[in-house]
Amino acid sequence: MGEPLKVGVVGLGAISRAYLSTFASIPHVEVTALADLDHARAAAAAAEVPGARAVPVAELMAAPDVDLVLNLTIPAAHAEVAAAALAAGKHVYGEKPLALDVAQADKVLADAGGLRIGCAPDTVLGTGTQTARQAIAGGLIGTPVAANAAFVSPGHESWHPDPEFYYRPGGGPLLDMGPYYLSALVHLLGPVRRVVGAASRSRTTRTIGSGPRAGTVFDVEVDTHVAGILVHASGALTTLVTSFDVVASAQPRIEVHGSEGSLSVPDPNSFDGDVRVRRFGGDDWTTLPPSAGYAGAARGAGVADLAVNLAAGRPHRASADLALHVLDVMQTVLAAGRSRTGRDVATTCEVPEPVPLSRLQQ
Structure with missing residues (x-):
């Protein structure tokens, strides 16, 4: 699919470790920058991600080597961070919920233009x-x-x-x-x-x-x-x-x-x-073998799905429309x-x- 999607992560709380672990084994995504209000926390995370650097949030938003902002902030900040990323011309993928309320979410979607917005859960x-x-x-x-x-x-x-x-x-x-x-x-x-x-x-x-x-x-x-x-x-x-x-x-x-x-x-x-x-009429429950879905997936699969489908010009599955609904x-x-x-x-x-x-x- 060509070059991997370059990702900057905002918010290095507990859930970020799961995303970063997944990205380490997925060729479609490359983490380039990490930002947190606690810069020491971002620096500690960056030390474990080859090629990534810890930067202030504003610098991450402006970075030319960030295609998508992964928004892992607390729910109260989801809409604000997403809006800043879109204003900087970046795609956005965020933790759930999409925003605190529908009015906030509508504003985020209205500002998207041709940019992609994805949202957890990707489970x-x-x-x-x-x-x-x-x-x-x-x-x-x-x-x-x-x-x-x-x-x-x-x-x-x-x-x-x-x-x-x-x-x-x-x-x-x-x-x-x-x-x-x-x-x-x-x-x-x-x-x-x-x-x-x-x-x-x-x-x-x-x-x-x-x-x-x-x-x-x-x-x-x-x-x-x-x-x-x-x-x-x-x-x-x-x-x-x-x-x-x-x-x-x-x-x-x-x-x-x-x-x-x-x-x-x-x-x-x-x-x-x-x-x-x-x-109906059966005596017991039967376990079905896996027949669909991403096998062996973990947190971050939705970002990878977005990267693959963005490159192919198809809709991604962890969509903003679903998250809004x-x-x-x-x-x-x-x-x-x-x-x-x-x-x-x-x-x-x-x-x-x-x-x-x-x-x-x-």
């Missing part, structure tokens, strides 16, 4: 979700009629040393983990046209449980248990629960139920995992919860092209 491009998608599209469970999806945990403060942003605007279980589940559900069942929602928070404060700030108490500013009913344009209904208030659960992360069977879909926060099916669905669920009514979702999106069984390293 849906792995063999787990893609094998499930192929099974549904092939009629293995008949006509999809319903799904249930659940992310539940006691919260991130027990393990994360700086968890406050998870409990501030832009955080909460729905905006934090919902993008994984909703992106997978759009790949599996198509866009969402209407929702019903409810939300609550069990506590007004949380306590950091690990790291140098263990014992620090901070305020909870968002709802920490969110439930929604999603009406897909296809007519299928999804029951969605996301929570930072649940100690543990044994239920599957996603199940899709059809007229002829049910499908158990692996964790959408992972790239792979077993896809299991039980057909997912953000709109989440905001609409929260608004429906506040108003105690059903609400229509204003946006829609094209479902990205399926991923054939392949490896990005090739």
